[in-house]
Amino acid sequence: VNxxxxxxxxxxxxAQAASEQLSLQQLAALVRDEALKIAAEDRAACLNMGTxxxxxIQDGDVLLTHCNAGALATxxxxxxxxxxxxxxxxxxxxxxxxxxxxxxxxxxxxxxxELQQENIPLTLITDNMAGHFMRWGGIKAVFVGADRIxxxxxxxxxxxxxxxAVLAHVxxxxxxxxxxxxxxxxxxxxxxxxPIEQRHPDExxxxxxxxxxxxxxxxxxxxFDVTPHQYVTAIVTDKGIAQPPYDASLSQIxxxxxx
Amino acid sequence: VNxxxxxxxxxxxxAQAASEQLSLQQLAALVRDEALKIAAEDRAACLNMGTxxxxxIQDGDVLLTHCNAGALATxxxxxxxxxxxxxxxxxxxxxxxxxxxxxxxxxxxxxxxELQQENIPLTLITDNMAGHFMRWGGIKAVFVGADRIxxxxxxxxxxxxxxxAVLAHVxxxxxxxxxxxxxxxxxxxxxxxxPIEQRHPDExxxxxxxxxxxxxxxxxxxxFDVTPHQYVTAIVTDKGIAQPPYDASLSQIxxxxxx
Numbered sequence: 382v383n384x385x386x387x388x389x390x391x392x393x394x395x396a397q398a399a400s401e402q403l404s405l406q407q408l409a410a411l412v413r414d415e416a417l418k419i420a421a422e423d424r425a426a427c428l429n430m431g432t433x434x435x436x437x438i439q440d441g442d443v444l445l446t447h448c449n450a451g452a453l454a455t456x457x458x459x460x461x462x463x464x465x466x467x468x469x470x471x472x473x474x475x476x477x478x479x480x481x482x483x484x485x486x487x488x489x490x491x492x493x494x495e496l497q498q499e500n501i502p503l504t505l506i507t508d509n510m511a512g513h514f515m516r517w518g519g520i521k522a523v524f525v526g527a528d529r530i531x532x533x534x535x536x537x538x539x540x541x542x543x544x545x546a547v548l549a550h551v552x553x554x555x556x557x558x559x560x561x562x563x564x565x566x567x568x569x570x571x572x573x574x575x576p577i578e579q580r581h582p583d584e585x586x587x588x589x590x591x592x593x594x595x596x597x598x599x600x601x602x603x604x605f606d607v608t609p610h611q612y613v614t615a616i617v618t619d620k621g622i623a624q625p626p627y628d629a630s631l632s633q634i635x636x637x638x639x640x
Numbered sequence: 641v642n643x644x645x646x647x648x649x650x651x652x653x654x655a656q657a658a659s660e661q662l663s664l665q666q667l668a669a670l671v672r673d674e675a676l677k678i679a680a681e682d683r684a685a686c687l688n689m690g691t692x693x694x695x696x697i698q699d700g701d702v703l704l705t706h707c708n709a710g711a712l713a714t715x716x717x718x719x720x721x722x723x724x725x726x727x728x729x730x731x732x733x734x735x736x737x738x739x740x741x742x743x744x745x746x747x748x749x750x751x752x753x754e755l756q757q758e759n760i761p762l763t764l765i766t767d768n769m770a771g772h773f774m775r776w777g778g779i780k781a782v783f784v785g786a787d788r789i790x791x792x793x794x795x796x797x798x799x800x801x802x803x804x805a806v807l808a809h810v811x812x813x814x815x816x817x818x819x820x821x822x823x824x825x826x827x828x829x830x831x832x833x834x835p836i837e838q839r840h841p842d843e844x845x846x847x848x849x850x851x852x853x854x855x856x857x858x859x860x861x862x863x864f865d866v867t868p869h870q871y872v873t874a875i876v877t878d879k880g881i882a883q884p885p886y887d888a889s890l891s892q893i894x895x896x897x898x899x
Contacts, residue, residue, distance in 0.1 A: 483742065483766040489853040497854050505859045507742035507844055508768035509800025513865040541768025544807060551806050585766055588847040594748040595756050600764045606772040
């Protein structure tokens with residue numbers, strides 16, 4: 382939802398410029414300035430989320446993340462990974478279990494690479510190992526990003542997030558969602574109203590182009606799932622940490638000025 | 641554990657033959673007969689598990705299975721898949737969600753192929769979709785096999801089985817383990833005593849030889865996990881269906897003669 386938020390903001394900027402009868406050059410400069418402003422705000426938002434989220438991480442913690450919500454996905458340090466980067470920079474010893482995140486493998490390809498670049502200790506696992514390592518691996522918290530968050534705190538995020546949230550709940554492990562206020566859609570009362578994009582079956586039936594399943598079978602490939610707010614311990618935004626009940630906390634935090 | 645059970649039985653057969661001063665040809669014939677007898681017994685055991693397990697499947701049911709425990713893994717119709725085959729042959733309309741089962745993809749490569757051969761409707765999913773489809777896909781029961789079952793009903797099986805069991809529990813979906821009595825190790829009091837084989841990291845860092853993760857990162861690759869008996873609704877053996885408490889039911893069922 383924050384992609385559309387940014388597009389709307391750019392269109393508003395362009396519409397206002399158009400009404401002022403500017404030259405094409407002036408219009409281009411204005412639109413570019415707005416885009417750079419959004420990028421700068423995104424960097425600042427990432428830093429805020431990182432600083433707020435790092436307060437939830439203790440020295441020595443083992444963490445788990447799913448998909449990629451880091452520097453490769455934002456203009457700054459990311460969302461879910463920002464608290465991890467900040468905690469690491471604060472000198473906290475942490476270790477991150479990284480779900481590979483089938484079918485597109487954002488965890489194996491992107492998150493593992495990012496953490497490796499920053500010398501943050503990590504262990505790559507297949508998605509189906511999450512429960513086993515929650516039971517035996519000493520995982521103290523889960524950090525994930527979000528594609529869209531409803532007013533009640535329901536979270537749409539990469540497929541597999543819901544399974545991780547349920548497993549964390551059963552193992553009494555805090556499940557933190559990290560996302561800027563631009564991802565929170567206060568007009569959406571709950572997550573079950575979100576239509577789920579169905580992606581191409583070959584993303585599942587093949588891995589990066591190599592067929593791994595028989596030809597002609599039925600395949601499901603929902604791009605994301607919805608995690609009900611009951612499984613979300615807290616939502617770390619750029620303007621503060623929202624606690625349940627989210628109906629109250631999200632609107633209070635995200636309606637603050639200064640965005 | 642049933643591989644070692646079969647090896648021990650073959651060694652006992654050979655030792656007995658050796659004590660009887662038979663010729664090499666006579667010894668070979670005796671050992672071959674014993675092997676064929678085990679295969680015939682395995683076929684019969686699969687049929688028994690299938691018939692017993694099919695009683696747990698209703699017409700119209702949507703099921704989920706993990707890994708491959710079918711005709712490709714046994715001398716007969718398999719363990720977890722046997723009830724599915726029998727239910728299908730009884731004319732019940734069923735649909736099976738098949739976990740792809742990373743890292744080795746036994747679900748995508750083997751189970752999907754087996755079910756396709758038998759014209760049983762299936763949907764292949766990535767492992768991390770199991771929770772989502774338990775919530776939305778109408779899944780009525782989970783069937784899995786087992787590598788080893790302890791006397792208290794704890795089940796060692798392919799990595800990811802524990803996550804599926806926890807998810808099934810939270811969604812109030814029965815979780816059935818199907819295995820012959822030769823898989824049940826009554827000398828093992830509980831599953832947490834089972835050492836877990838750690839396999840080569842490249843099985844996770846690559847998919848069938850194609851690298852999917854950065855070089856030099858740490859990878860975990862436990863071959864299986866242990867599902868505590870609390871998550872197991874019933875254990876379908878070749879000699880009967882064991883219900884909790886398993887300490888009593890497993891020893892009672894598996895000590896019956898006629899194996």
